[in-house]
Amino acid sequence: MAPAALPPSAVSLRDAVALSGRFPLLAGVDLEVAVGETVLVEGPNGAGKTSLLRVCAGLVPLASGHLSVLGLDPSRNRVGVRRRVGLLSHAAHLYDDLTVRENVRFAVRAAGGDVARIDPALERWGLVGRLAKTSAGKLSAGQRRRVALAVLTARWPELWLLDEPHAGLDASARLLLDQAVRDAAASGVTVLIASHEAGPVEDLAGRAVTVTGGRVTGTRDLVPVASPVADLGDVAPTDGPVAHVA
C-alpha cells in the first residue's frame, strides 16, 4: 500500500539558527507548517516570535540550518519569496506624506499586486471617504494598523505572517481582522500568528507552538472557532478571494 501523501509545507525550518551580531535570535528552531494551516506562535516577550516571522519573510538570513518558504529557499530566491509573503509587523511601513490610498496603492504596485483590489481592501478596513485622502502622518496608531492590514488584504499573499495582530486595534477592527484571517484560511492561505497573549487569537488557529529562548519548546492542538461575527455593519469584508464564501 502506498503511503499517504504528506501535505506540502508552507514553512519548513530545520535546526534554524539566526543571529543579530553575536546575539542568537533563533537557536535551533524546528517547525513544519502545512499549506493552508493557521498556526499560533506563542511565547513571552523576547522569546523569538518576531524573529521567527522575520526569518520566514526573508528579512533575516539564517546563520545555519534549513529554511523553505512555499517551496522556495529565501537565501536564493529572496524576491520570489517576498512577493508571496505578507508581514504585518509592529511598524506599518507607511510614508507620512502620502495619503492612505496612495500608501496602499504604492505598496500593492510595488509587490506586483492587482490594483483593482485596492478599493475593496480600503472599504473592508473602513478607510473610505475623507480618511482615504488623509496623510498617513495624521493617522492614529490604530488607523495606521488598519492601513497596513488593507495593504495585506489587497495583496492577499499566500503566506500571512501576523506579529501581535490585535495590538493597537479597537474592538471592531479586531473583529474585522479575525474575519480576514478566517477568510484567508478558508481560501487556502497559510497564516502564522505571533502573540504573547494566546487568548484573543487562539480561536483562529488550529495549532499552537510555543517559542522560548529562540527554540520551539512545545506544540498543542487547538480547535478553530467559527466566526462569531454575524453583522459587521458597513465595514463588512468585501474583498479577498473568498469574500463570497464567508
Add this chain to the structure above:
Amino acid sequence: MWRDAMLVAGKDLRIEGRSRVALSQVAPFGIVALVLFAFALGPDRQTMARGAPGLFWVAVLFCTVLAIQRSVSVESSDGARDGLRLSGIDPAGLYLGKAVAVAAQLVVLEALLTVGVVLLYGARIEVPWMIAVSCVLGTIGLAATGTLYGALSSGLRVRETLLPFLLLPIAAPVLLAGTRIWQSAMAGGVPAQGMQWLRLLVVFDAVYLAIGVVLFGPIQETA
C-alpha cells in the same frame, strides 16, 4: 526594473511635492552658501567671477548631501525600508528610482544656483549648452553615488555624519570636472578642454550607475 524605478521615483517626487523640503530648505541653503562665499571673496567682481565655477559645484555638493539624507530618511521612518524589501521590489529598480528622484531635485536646485551665480558673482556664460550638459552629467554622477552611499549609511546610527564623510571624497571627480567645464564655458572659444572633462563625467556616471545597479541590493540587505 524600469517599471519599479518609475514607481519609486514617482513616490519620492510625490513625497517631495508634499513636504517641499528641497524647495523650502535645501534650495535656500544653497543660495545662502553662495552669498556666504561671496562675502568671503570680498567685493571684487572679477575675483568672484573667477571663483564662480568651483563655488557653484561646492554648493551643489552640499545640497546633494542634504537631498540624499532626505531620500534616506524617507525610508527610515515607520520601517518603510523593510516595507520596500518585503514588497519584493527589484533592488536595481529601487536604486534607479531613488537616484532619478534625487537627480530631478538636483536639476531644479542647479538651475536656481546657476541664476544665483550669474546674479551674485557676475559670471558670464559664453557656451550655455556646455553648462547644461555638465549639470546633467554631474547630476547623474552625484545622484548615482549619493544614492549608493546613502544606502550604505542608512542602517547606521551615525548616518547623518557618516554620509558626507563617505560621499564628498567620492564625488570629488564631479566637482573637479564640473568646475573645469564651467571654466571652459565661461571662457568661450573652442571648448576642446571642456569636452575632455565631459567625457570623464560620462565615464564616472556609467561606472557608478553600474556599481549601484549591481551592489544596491546586497547593500540594502546588510545595511
